[in-house]
Amino acid sequence: MKYRRLGNSGLKVSEIGLGSWLTYGSAVEKEKSISCIHRAYDLGINFFDTANAYNKGAAETVLKEALQDYTRSSYVLATKVFFPMGAGPNDRGLSRKHIIEQCEASLKRLGVDYIDLYQFHRYDHETPVEESLRALDDLIAQGKVLYGGVSEWSAAQLTDAVHIAKEKNLRPLISNQPIYNMMVRYIEKEVIPVSEKEGIGQVVFSPLAQGILTGKYKPNEQIPAKSRAANDDTNKWITSYLNDEVLTRVQRLSDIASGLEVELSQLALAWVLRQPNVSSAIIGASRPEQVEENVKASGLEIPASALDEVEAVLKEINDFVPIW
DSSP states (O other): OOEEEOTTSSOEEESEEEEOTTSBTTTBOHHHHHHHHHHHHHTTOOEEEOOTTTTTTHHHHHHHHHHTTSOGGGSEEEEEEOSOSSSSTTSSSSOHHHHHHHHHHHHHHHTOSOEEEEEESSOOTTSOHHHHHHHHHHHHHTTSEEEEEESSOOHHHHHHHHHHHHHTTOOOEEEEOOBOSSSOOGGGTTHHHHHHHHTOEEEEEOTTGGGGGGTOSOTTSOOOTTSGGGOTTTGGGTGGGOSHHHHHHHHHHHHHHHHTTSOHHHHHHHHHHTSTTEEEEEEOOSSHHHHHHHHTTTTOOOOHHHHHHHHHHHTTSOSOOOOO
16 A cells, blocks of 8 residues: 655555445445455555545444454544534534534544544535635644534635645645546646645545446446445436446446456556546445455556546546536
């Protein structure tokens, strides 16, 4: 496993991270979840990402049980705040009240004294950015959080936050967590250039496009049983990828991977990691074997000729906008 600095910070995270969205605490039973997390740790993954909103805290609880036997300093634990955690008007968003209360709740569920990376799960249009940043800065000052980040913020929103932090002498954000994969590349236009300028690293989610970029889904064929697309609890996030145009292109990408003697999933992850501004690609896994396959993408160099072939295939996918 290789490691990269997260933005301009001194924090180093594994090129492959393990996330818990749609898996741990929900679709994957606890024993299998813990097995995946343990295998990931054994293989050198040190970056574990979750959120308070993942099954209302259940994912954080699974991580607590899985990581409790390891030295706290040996892994980087990330969680998030923004989405509703109750029915009350203050049970959501990025107000100081919600941030502080949810940080305390996450610390209890995770069973730790501090969170390495605390992220704003989305942008809050109803709360002043300065209020949110000051609350985060206070948590860092108290030692309950070590670093701050965001998820799915636009280039303009990142720029605004950076300027406010500098003006008010607040600790800088070090990360952004956007969707990024071969099918969804919007961050390349503005988010990555701004992030490179301001010292913000990307920890990207859905690098395998909800499993589409494993090659398991074929054009004009039935959805495989027990796959994510066959699960009514998780398939709403994958349906936009399931069309013959996309799946036909995926088969061509699979041929490129075969020519390199790697799995399509490994090619897709290495393609994401070709971007220096990407610090980690966050995978999801329901079986330890999936973790074992995906970690092989760390350090994989894609030849320039293969990158050109990939680009030629991707240019044929027009205006693809997934649901997430």
